[in-house]
Amino acid sequence: SQQGEEDPQALSIQEGENATMNCSYKTSINNLQWYRQNSGRGLVHLILIRSNEREKHSGRLRVTLDTSKKSSSLLITASRAADTASYFCATGYNNNDMRFGAGTRLTVKP
């Protein structure tokens, strides 16, 4: 399967702390995306990082990509209760395929 795998499956932190989620994949990718899903809703795109990029920022989000280790991480700094959601990585492949992982469930306690 080309599906990415997120780690951890679940993460619980206090408001103000940083949250780090990881995504690993098995074969070479064209890009990797991170999405967020609030409970019972659709996914919302957060950030896309291409295979020739190593780091991207968007507000409190920082994404890194290490193609040699076939892994990516999503860092949310200074987390808020409103960041509570599930986070998914999606890997885009050169054969025009794209796959979502199983997600990390983040709980931020106020």
Added chain:
Amino acid sequence: DVKVTQSSRYLVKRTGEKVFLECVQDMDHENMFWYRQDPGLGLRLIYFSYDVKMKEKGDIPEGYSVSREKKERFSLILESASTNQTSMYLCASSPGSRAKNIQYFGAGTRLSVL
């Protein structure tokens, strides 16, 4: 803003019924997708379409069919609903190359088959 609209948020059907899930996007996107989401399994691709009247099977097409008669509309059909099709169904659309672009999702349809 891109808008992807799924016709129902919640749906309750009986075993054996024919079920239609409708999805409409307003951004003239080439690609449209149907996913199924179950706890611990993430999003699994059922079918996708890259053009009108074109469709391709995803990872779990069994028990489902799709229709794309117009560019903006992509329908998922459960020919004879079964209890193991109880799930959250998500529709998405994207422009151009489906592996290189952002997917825009609808709010989801939670289907219960009794």
